[in-house]
Amino acid sequence: MSEKQWGIKVIKSEGEATRRRLINSGLFDSRLKPHSEGDFLVFPVKNEDKSDGEFFFEKRTEKREPARHELIGGIAVMQEDNPSEAYYLLNSRPVIHTVIYPETPVSGEYRTKDFKVLAGKNTTKTNYVEYNNRFVIDLSVAYFSARLANERQRIVGLMKEKERVLDMFAGVGPFPIILSDKASVIYAGDINPGAVCLMRENIALNRKKNIIPMLADALSLGKILKSHSFDRIIMNLPMTSSEFLDVAFLLCKKGGTIHYYTLQSEEGEMLDILRKYTSGKISERIVRSYSPHQHHAVYDICCE
Numbered sequence: 001m002s003e004k005q006w007g008i009k010v011i012k013s014e015g016e017a018t019r020r021r022l023i024n025s026g027l028f029d030s031r032l033k034p035h036s037e038g039d040f041l042v043f044p045v046k047n048e049d050k051s052d053g054e055f056f057f058e059k060r061t062e063k064r065e066p067a068r069h070e071l072i073g074g075i076a077v078m079q080e081d082n083p084s085e086a087y088y089l090l091n092s093r094p095v096i097h098t099v100i101y102p103e104t105p106v107s108g109e110y111r112t113k114d115f116k117v118l119a120g121k122n123t124t125k126t127n128y129v130e131y132n133n134r135f136v137i138d139l140s141v142a143y144f145s146a147r148l149a150n151e152r153q154r155i156v157g158l159m160k161e162k163e164r165v166l167d168m169f170a171g172v173g174p175f176p177i178i179l180s181d182k183a184s185v186i187y188a189g190d191i192n193p194g195a196v197c198l199m200r201e202n203i204a205l206n207r208k209k210n211i212i213p214m215l216a217d218a219l220s221l222g223k224i225l226k227s228h229s230f231d232r233i234i235m236n237l238p239m240t241s242s243e244f245l246d247v248a249f250l251l252c253k254k255g256g257t258i259h260y261y262t263l264q265s266e267e268g269e270m271l272d273i274l275r276k277y278t279s280g281k282i283s284e285r286i287v288r289s290y291s292p293h294q295h296h297a298v299y300d301i302c303c304e
């Protein structure tokens with residue numbers, strides 16, 4: 001897009017000095033781009049009296065921050081239902097193929113959201129990479145959050161070689177796949193058939209041989225895994241995981257660790273309940289803020 005404006009035409013060798021003089025005197029029209037004409041440069045100016053006449057100038061493209069979003073592979077999840085911002089976001093980074101907006105909060109047993117596609121390809125499926133591990137994600141089929149990537153690395157850092165691990169609410173398998181190199185075996189259960197299907201695909205994609213995916217209600221794991229015990233148990237079902245503590249403590253080895261994730265408004269909210277299960281060390285940390293009044297916290301519980 002070009003625009004007619006007054007301009008000053010100078011020989012190229014005087015270009016930089018002219019540019020500075022025009023900026024310092026407030027004459028330079030910064031909405032427009034200077035251009036060259038043979039040996040000359042033409043600068044757009046705001047004042048006809050100081051100009052050498054009218055010229056056509058290209059408009060500068062507006063540079064601004066795209067709207068706030070979470071990026072999961074090629075999908076940007078926006079926090080507002082704003083199609084024009086979505087198109088701007090789509091064009092701001094080549095990696096983004098789709099911009100979506102969650103029309104519902106995380107809900108239901110499968111902890112999924114309903115999404116509206118605001119721009120780009122009509123899909124909620126994407127490929128995502130986390131620390132060299134590849135994932136197929138479908139946000140309307142199964143829960144996934146890229147914001148837990150640091151938390152997964154923290155758990156890797158706490159692990160000893162060859163641990164036996166259980167993920168009771170494994171979703172599409174991010175914890176099992178990221179933790180698998182340090183584990184001897186990981187049992188990974190979820191109640192959502194769509195999540196378990198994607199988890200199988202992700203296990204194959206990353207050629208993991210020590211992860212056992214299970215379509216299972218966590219409440220039945222005590223029976224299904226009754227001859228097993230684990231060094232580490234992941235419980236990432238923040239709204240309701242307290243219902244599954246009996247099973248987790250049943251399956252955790254003495255000296256093993258349970259990572260218990262919850263949503264809470266105040267520090268230590270879960271301590272009284274957890275103390276009923278163990279006298280071992282319990283440490284608590286904030287994973288991320290969830291809403292103005294709640295944060296996603298994790299309790300690392302030593303089973304004694």
Ligand SMILES: C[S@@+](CC[C@H](N)C(=O)[O-])C[C@H]1O[C@@H](n2cnc3c(N)ncnc32)[C@H](O)[C@@H]1O
Nearest residue numbers: 109110143144169170171190191192217218236
């Ligand atoms: C918050 S998501 C976490 C998924 C995964 N751990 C992650 O970080 O991406 C909780 C998962 O628990 C599953 N879930 C809910 N109730 C369950 C139950 N009773 N037994 C097993 N899985 C359950 C849901 O299907 C969902 O995939």
